[in-house]
Amino acid sequence: xxxxxxxxxxxxxxxxxxxxxxxxxxxxxxxxxxxxxxxxxxxxxxxxxxxxxxxxxxxxxxxxxxxxxxxxxxxxxxxxxxxxxxxxxxxxxxxxxxxxxxxxxxxxxxxxxxxxxxxxxxxxxxxxxxxxxxxxxxxxxxxxxxxxxxxxxxxxxxxxxxxxxxxxxxxxxxxxxxxxxxxxxxxxxxxxxxxxxxxxxxxxxxxxxxxxxxxxxxxxxxxxxxxxxxxxxxxxxxxxxxxxxxxxxxxxxxxxxxxxxxxxxxxxxxxxxxxxxxxxxxxxxxxxxxxx
Amino acid sequence: xxxxxxxxxxxxxxxxxxxxxxxxxxxxxxxxxxxxxxxxxxxxxxxxxxxxxxxxxxxxxxxxxxxxxxxxxxxxxxxxxxxxxxxxxxxxxxxxxxxxxxxxxxxxxxxxxxxxxxxxxxxxxxxxxxxxxxxxxxxxxxxxxxxxxxxxxxxxxxxxxxxxxxxxxxxxxxxxxxxxxxxxxxxxxxxxxxxxxxxxxxxxxxxxxxxxxxxxxxxxxxxxxxxxxxxxxxxxxxxxxxxxxxxxxxxxxxxxxxxxxxxxxxxxxxxxxxxxxxxxxxxxxxxxxxxxxxxxxxxxxxxxxxxxxxxxxxxxxxxxxxx
Numbered sequence: 170x171x172x173x174x175x176x177x178x179x180x181x182x183x184x185x186x187x188x189x190x191x192x193x194x195x196x197x198x199x200x201x202x203x204x205x206x207x208x209x210x211x212x213x214x215x216x217x218x219x220x221x222x223x224x225x226x227x228x229x230x231x232x233x234x235x236x237x238x239x240x241x242x243x244x245x246x247x248x249x250x251x252x253x254x255x256x257x258x259x260x261x262x263x264x265x266x267x268x269x270x271x272x273x274x275x276x277x278x279x280x281x282x283x284x285x286x287x288x289x290x291x292x293x294x295x296x297x298x299x300x301x302x303x304x305x306x307x308x309x310x311x312x313x314x315x316x317x318x319x320x321x322x323x324x325x326x327x328x329x330x331x332x333x334x335x336x337x338x339x340x341x342x343x344x345x346x347x348x349x350x351x352x353x354x355x356x357x358x359x360x361x362x363x364x365x366x367x368x369x370x371x372x373x374x375x376x377x378x379x380x381x382x383x384x385x386x387x388x389x390x391x392x393x394x395x396x397x398x399x400x401x402x403x404x405x406x407x408x409x410x411x412x413x414x415x416x417x418x419x420x421x422x423x424x425x426x427x428x429x430x431x432x433x434x435x436x437x438x439x440x441x442x443x444x445x446x447x448x449x450x451x452x453x454x455x456x457x458x459x460x461x
Numbered sequence: 462x463x464x465x466x467x468x469x470x471x472x473x474x475x476x477x478x479x480x481x482x483x484x485x486x487x488x489x490x491x492x493x494x495x496x497x498x499x500x501x502x503x504x505x506x507x508x509x510x511x512x513x514x515x516x517x518x519x520x521x522x523x524x525x526x527x528x529x530x531x532x533x534x535x536x537x538x539x540x541x542x543x544x545x546x547x548x549x550x551x552x553x554x555x556x557x558x559x560x561x562x563x564x565x566x567x568x569x570x571x572x573x574x575x576x577x578x579x580x581x582x583x584x585x586x587x588x589x590x591x592x593x594x595x596x597x598x599x600x601x602x603x604x605x606x607x608x609x610x611x612x613x614x615x616x617x618x619x620x621x622x623x624x625x626x627x628x629x630x631x632x633x634x635x636x637x638x639x640x641x642x643x644x645x646x647x648x649x650x651x652x653x654x655x656x657x658x659x660x661x662x663x664x665x666x667x668x669x670x671x672x673x674x675x676x677x678x679x680x681x682x683x684x685x686x687x688x689x690x691x692x693x694x695x696x697x698x699x700x701x702x703x704x705x706x707x708x709x710x711x712x713x714x715x716x717x718x719x720x721x722x723x724x725x726x727x728x729x730x731x732x733x734x735x736x737x738x739x740x741x742x743x744x745x746x747x748x749x750x751x752x753x754x755x756x757x758x759x760x761x762x763x764x765x766x767x768x769x770x771x772x773x774x775x776x777x778x779x780x781x782x783x784x
Contacts, residue, residue, distance in 0.1 A: 208576060259763065265522050265575065267762045270718055273711055274758030281752035393707065397583055404580040438591040441584045448584070449569060452577040 178309065180427050186315040187384055188422020189322035192415050194377035195402040196329065197370020203346050203409020205261055205363055208268045211275035212374055213392035213399055217283065218245050219375025220387035224292045234297040241379040246372030253367045258360065276392045283389040291386035318380055325376070330411055342366055346409040398425075401444050407457025416455060474643075481729050485632055489625075496624040500696045502736050503631035504689050507638050509717045509728035511685035514642060516714075517723030518651060519678045520658030521571070524710055525582030526686055528566075528589045529559040531705035533687025535593060535600055538700035542609040548695050549614065552634070555691025556684045563683020567676045583707070590705040605701035620696075627696040634692060638685060639725075645681070646725065654678055658723070715754060718761055721768030730769050 198212040219241040226237035252275075260268050296314050303310040333339035344352040345359050353359045378387070385395060402421060406413030421440060428439050447455065488499055508530055515521045533555030540551050570581040593600045600606055613619040620626045645651050656664045657671050664671050694700050703709060712735075720731025743750040765772050 202576065208579065256759070256763075263762075265579075266516070266722075267766065269522055269524070269579070270714065270758050271762040273714070274755045274762065277751045277755030277758065279755075281748045281750075281755065284751075285748045397587055397707070400576075400580055400583065404576055408576065434595060436591045436595055438588060438595070441587045441591065444584045445581060445588070448573065448577050448581055452573040454577075 175309070176430065180430050181423060182311060183315065184423030184426035185419060186318050186422070187381075187426055188419040189319055189326075190377050190381035190384055191398060191402055191422055192377075192418035193322050193325060193380065194374045195399045195406075195414055195418060196326075196411060197367075197373045198399055199403045199406060199408060199410065199414045200342070200346075201367050201370050202403060204342065204349075204366055205257075207257065207261060208265055209257075209272050210269060210396060210400070211272040211279070211392065212371075213396050214276060214279040215245050215249060215371040215374040216378030216381075216395075216399075217279065217387060217389075217391040218248070219378035220382045220391070221283065221287060221292070222375065223379035224294065224382065224387060227295060234300070238376060238379055241375045242372045245375035246368040249371030250364055250368040253364050257367070258363070261363075276396075279392060280389050283391075287389070289389055291388040292382070294382045294387075296383065314383060318384075321380065322377075325373070326415065329373070333411055338362075338365075401440070403454075405444055405447050405454055407454030410454075410456045413454055413456030478726075481726070482636070489628060489632075493623065493625070496628040498736065498740055500624055500627045500631045501693070502732050503628070503635050504692045504696065505713070505716065505732040505736060506729055507635050507692065508686055508689035508713055509720070509732050510638060510642055510725070511682045511689065512713055512717050513723065513725065513728045514645070514654075514685070515675075515679055515682045516717065517727070518646060518654040518658060519675055519682075520661075521675065521679065522579060523582040524579055524707065524714075525584075525586035526682075526713060527705055527707070527709040528582075528586040529563050529683035529686035530690040530693075530709065531586075531589055531593065532562050533559040533690030534694045534700045534704040535606070535690075536687070537691035537694040538606045538609065539599060541611055541694070542606060546610050546612040548611050548630070551611070551695055552688060552691045555694070556688040559687020559690065560680050560684030563686075564676070564680040567679035567683070571672060571675045571679060586705060586707065586710065590702065593702055593705055600700075603702060605699060607699040609698065611695045611698060620698075624696070631692055631696060634688070638688065642685075643725065650674070650677075655723075715758060717768075718758065719768050721770035724770060727768055727770050734769065 194216045195212070197215075198209060201207060201209055201212075222241040222244050223237045226232040226240045227234065232240065256271070260271055300314045300317050302313050304313050304316050305311075333342060341352065341357050341362055344355075345357060345362055349359060378385070378391075385391070398421065402414050402418045405421070406415070406417035424443070425437065425440055428435060428437065432439070451457070485499075485503070488495065492499070508526075511529075512523075512526050515523065515526075536558045537551040537555040540554050545551075566581075566585055570578055570585070573581060594602055596602070611620055614626070614630060618626050618630070620630075646654075653664070653669050653674050656669065657674060661671065690704060693704070716731035716735045717728055718731070719735055720729065721727030739750065742753070761768060767774060
């Protein structure tokens with residue numbers, strides 16, 4: 170019983186850490202898909218780019234960890250802004266097929282570039298000394314870095330929710346998600362709003378990729394391999410919402426960890442089966458609004 | 462999507478439509494060392510045709526068509542390993558099982574649209590992948606399933622090591638599939654599918670059974686994908702987990718888009734160009750190959766949504782309009 174309890178705590182802990190990373194990466198996808206109706210399969214590219222940026226900044230430029238995180242966030246956000254202005258924005262009115270193809274094209278290119286620059290092997294991750302080791306509380310040891318991940322992600326999520334719920338920018342985003350044409354006609358510059366929101370979402374994905382580099386290995390196939398999970402978070406959680414993907418990411422994080430721990434012989438089978446069940450029950454996701 | 466072809470009243474076979482078959486037969490005589498690649502191209506053409514039926518004509522965007530290809534491939538493989546190596550039985554079993562899976566999943570997922578549909582197709586493929594990966598007793602798991610032998614076709618034509626029989630076998634099967642799909646697309650049923658793609662709401666308004674039509678076409682398409690999978694298993698005498706991979710679905714979509722969607726022959730041109738180019742370039746420059754594919758996709762989406770055949774069409778139209 171004692172052993173079971175301790176494994177329960179450890180599964181919950183690692184699951185939550187994984188789920189938080191999934192959320193930080195995917196929340197931008199939820200907002201951009203809800204806001205612009207754009208099926209952006211290339212979202213994982215930004216997370217991968219964030220991971221590579223951080224690792225390069227730390228390993229070859231010798232930047233300290235916090236600075237490398239900021240560098241990853243800013244560089245990817247800026248790059249995505251350029252992409253959005255010149256490429257994505259042309260396809261907002263195009264069909265779903267065009268958007269899917271375009272973003273798959275982006276994935277192919279990014280995979281090739283990553284392989285060319287960094288090789289096929291996963292990148293080694295060096296955690297700074299002050300985040301190594303174990304934290305001891307409640308009579309148990311927890312890896313410091315994972316605790317840091319959870320705390321840091323929660324603060325980012327808090328900041329994001331405050332931004333969306335309480336600020337003028339957030340109100341404009343919510344207005345545009347609910348009714349884009351109306352938002353535009355009351356004078357909101359939706360195309361600028363789109364660009365900024367897209368950049369923020371990509372930046373967050375980069376941050377998530379960089380933070381989670383230790384959990385989700387940074388390698389060239391990253392955008393393909395983890396795409397399903399990012400999409401599941403968004404689809405199960407519901408488009409355009411902040412809360413839905415949060416719940417979905419935590420559920421998936423914990424469930425995936427639990428499956429790997431107790432039922433490794435089934436792999437990710439239950440995650441996919443549960444996803445199918447949820448989507449059949451509520452095609453718009455757990456917290457999504459039914460769209461006409 | 463005005464580039465995509467649709468219902469044409471005159472269903473007679475035009476002279477140009479014999480061209481692919483002439484080329485295929487010429488390849489058999491003049492390029493014998495490329496026959497294994499040729500068999501693979503022919504198989505992928507069948508697979509691309511099956512995707513064209515639902516994507517090009519039905520307008521269903523799916524990321525998980527490899528679920529049916531893989532089902533057909535594994536059913537044919539397991540059948541050959543356990544029961545009988547008779548190829549036609551294997552083809553039939555692969556087709557029917559994939560069609561059955563397509564029917565069941567189609568009934569469920571075609572009720573949804575947009576992201577949910579995309580996700581469901583992905584999730585179904587992932588489930589299939591996990592099942593094949595973990596049911597090692599039956600599928601061989603990550604090692605793949607091999608070591609079975611395929612009997613001569615009809616008891617007459619043995620599979621030879623140069624791939625001659627395999628090539629002709631694929632060619633005949635493709636011909637039958639092409640004929641069937643052509644009939645289907647030029648029938649009133651095909652017309653109603655095009656209608657669904659062009660204007661779903663209006664088709665509902667005129668009282669067409671949209672959902673039922675989509676389920677039927679999805680089932681047929683899944684069956685054809687399974688047929689292609691079974692064909693791959695028999696001609697290579699091996700099944701691996703790749704047949705359920707997301708990359709296969711992605712590659713397939715790229716091939717179809719490259720050729721041109723919703724026009725049957727796009728499914729011929731796309732795999733041919735893609736796979737031959739891959740054979741040349743991918744082994745030498747894998748990084749550049751994927752980069753090139755990515756660039757090509759972006760360019761096709763931005764500038765040439767009709768694919769290669771669309772470009773040719775536009776060129777011919779421009780020549781004709783010139784006084």
